[in-house]
Every structure is written in C-alpha cells, then in structure tokens.
Amino acid sequence: MSEFVVGVGLGATNIRAALGNVEFGILRRIEDRTIKAESPDTVIQQFIHLIEKVSADDLGKVRAIGIGSIGPLDCWGGVILNPPNVPFKNVPVAEALQERFNVPVYLLNDCTAAALGEWFFGAGRGLKNLAYITLSSGVGGGAIVDGVLLLGKDGNAAEIGHMVIDFEERLTCNCGGRGHWEAYSSGAGIPKFTKHLVESRPNEFRGSVIEDLVKGGELTPEVLFDLARSGDEKALEIIEEIGRLNAIGFANVNTLYDPDLITVGGSIALNNQELVLKPILANIGRYTVNRTPEIRITPLGGDIVLYGAIALASNPPSVLVSRG
Numbered sequence: 001m002s003e004f005v006v007g008v009g010l011g012a013t014n015i016r017a018a019l020g021n022v023e024f025g026i027l028r029r030i031e032d033r034t035i036k037a038e039s040p041d042t043v044i045q046q047f048i049h050l051i052e053k054v055s056a057d058d059l060g061k062v063r064a065i066g067i068g069s070i071g072p073l074d075c076w077g078g079v080i081l082n083p084p085n086v087p088f089k090n091v092p093v094a095e096a097l098q099e100r101f102n103v104p105v106y107l108l109n110d111c112t113a114a115a116l117g118e119w120f121f122g123a124g125r126g127l128k129n130l131a132y133i134t135l136s137s138g139v140g141g142g143a144i145v146d147g148v149l150l151l152g153k154d155g156n157a158a159e160i161g162h163m164v165i166d167f168e169e170r171l172t173c174n175c176g177g178r179g180h181w182e183a184y185s186s187g188a189g190i191p192k193f194t195k196h197l198v199e200s201r202p203n204e205f206r207g208s209v210i211e212d213l214v215k216g217g218e219l220t221p222e223v224l225f226d227l228a229r230s231g232d233e234k235a236l237e238i239i240e241e242i243g244r245l246n247a248i249g250f251a252n253v254n255t256l257y258d259p260d261l262i263t264v265g266g267s268i269a270l271n272n273q274e275l276v277l278k279p280i281l282a283n284i285g286r287y288t289v290n291r292t293p294e295i296r297i298t299p300l301g302g303d304i305v306l307y308g309a310i311a312l313a314s315n316p317p318s319v320l321v322s323r324g
C-alpha cells in the first residue's frame with residue numbers, strides 16, 4: 001500500500017494543497033483563494049477542508065502534513081504570526097491540524113520550503129549546496145548548505161529580500177527598513193523604483209511612455225516588461241538597473257552560502273525569464289569573490305512551494321522533528 005503526505009502552500013492570494021510523496025511527486029492538487037478572515041479558526045477550517053478534499057479516499061494513507069506559508073511565522077511552535085496582506089494573525093495551524101488528522105504537521109516559511117522542493121524534486125537533486133530565490137510580490141529565499149536546510153533561530157536564515165543592497169537608502173521596504181532588496185525588485189517594489197527613477201531624473205524621462213505611465217499610476221511590472229520586450233529604450237534601461245540590483249542580491253547569496261546552483265522562481269522571474277536573468281548573469285561576477293554558481297529558472301514553476309511542502313512532510317529537517 002502506498003503511503004502519502006499532504007503539502008499545503010499558503011500565499012496571500014492563493015492556497016494550494018497537494019497529495020503526493022517523494023517517489024511520485026504531486027499526485028493530486030487543488031487550489032482556492034486564501035480566505036480573508038480574521039479568525040484563526042476560520043483559516044484552520046480552510047486548511048482542513050482543502051486537506052480532506054485533496055486526500056479524498058486516501059486520507060487514511062496520509063502520514064504527515066507539510067505547510068509552506070507566507071511569514072512571519074514560528075516554525076518551532078507551528079504558528080503563522082502576522083503576515084502582511086492578510087487579515088488573520090497568530091494561527092496555531094500545526095497544533096490544530098495535528099489534533100484533527102492525528103499525524104505530524106510541519107510548518108516552514110514558503111521560500112525555505114521551496115528550497116527543499118528544489119532539492120528533492122527539481123534542479124537541485126543530488127547537490128549538497130543550493131539556494132532558491134523568488135522574485136515575486138516579495139523577494140525571498142532558501143538555502144541548503146552541506147546538505148542541511150538552513151533555518152536559523154526563528155526560521156529566518158535566508159530572509160534575503162531584506163538585505164540592504166542600496167546604501168543610499170533610496171526606497172523604504174514594506175517591512176519598514178530602508179534600502180532592502182525587496183523594495184526595488186519585487187512586484188510591489190518595481191513600480192516604486194520606476195517612479196523614483198522617473199522623478200529623480202526628469203530630464204532623462206521627459207516625454208517618454210514610462211513617464212506617462214508613472215504619472216497616470218498605471219505602471220505595473222507587467223507593463224514595464226512588456227514595454228521592454230517591444231524595444232522601449234527607457235524600459236530596457238530601468239530593467240537593466242533593476243537587474244544590477246538583483247545581481248548584487250544574487251552575489252550576496254553566493255557570498256553567504258557558496259552554492260553550486262541558484263534557482264529562480266516567482267511570477268516576475270517566471271514570466272520574464274530572459275530579461276530578468278540576463279543582467280544578473282552579466283553583473284554577478286563584479287560583486288562576489290566566490291566562484292559563480294549555475295543560475296537558472298526553477299523547473300518546478302509556480303508549484304515549487306507545493307513540492308517543498310511535500311518534501312517537508314516526507315523528510316522533515318531533524319531539528320523540526322526533535323522539537324517533538
């Protein structure tokens with residue numbers, strides 16, 4: 001009889017659940033809009049409903065549950081603390097699901113789980129040193145060093161989006177810090193950075209399409225990348241500038257973790273692969289002394305956190321297990 005695990009990926013917009021195991025990967029998956037409720041109980045009910053639905057007749061064969069969630073969270077206590085962009089806080093999800101399903105439940109930051117997914121199912125198979133970077137509504141990461149998934153005291157060992165990459169502190173991050181990588185290169189950051197460039201260099205952008213879009217409040221990452229693809233010079237310049245900041249971030253990841261491989265995911269990277277990767281590859285060598293690793297888009301696409309949650313449930317890091 002095959003045994004299964006359930007993986008759940010919780011984002012601010014969507015929640016996904018999958019039934020699977022290490023041998024077969026994802027066997028069944030479902031997804032729903034993340035519930036916009038304040039009550040932790042209501043959030044837990046959505047988890048329960050999705051886990052039951054995706055498991056269906058195989059619920060009795062489910063041996064563990066893994067969750068990759070937006071943070072901040074307490075991975076040791078299994079509690080989702082107070083993520084931005086959702087109304088709920090302090091959700092004791094691990095304890096509640098453990099009581100309901102009577103199996104071990106493990107909770108990790110979504111990007112940390114994603115690194116585990118890459119290691120077990122993706123381009124990182126067989127490697128001992130790899131890092132994953134997401135360029136999405138935020139910037140985040142996960143790292144495996146010497147065959148160990150890095151967690152840190154609070155599970156934030158790879159909160160790379162909040163590294164300072166701009167000592168001039170031109171932009172403020174959603175976390176309140178200044179000069180953080182996420183403030184420039186994320187889905188939320190790109191429009192703000194573009195606005196900053198247009199306003200601080202009015203002569204350069206006067207009369208450009210970009211200037212019009214910024215003034216009209218219509219500049220989104222999609223619009224900027226589409227313009228660049230159509231050959232708009234100013235859009236290409238901005239993307240080059242974002243790319244150089246990304247190169248600093250990638251270089252810092254390489255300097256910190258010395259990986260053989262960095263894989264890249266998240267909607268910004270997945271939808272604009274060449275425009276995102278090119279300036280990183282061209283510039284990373286300027287900013288890091290460690291040997292440059294292979295850098296590529298994740299083959300697991302938008303399901304990388306789900307794969308990570310399945311890997312987490314199947315092979316939880318020993319430090320999480322010893323927590324009891």
Ligand SMILES: [Zn+2]
Nearest residue numbers: 162173175180
């Ligand atoms: Zn920050």
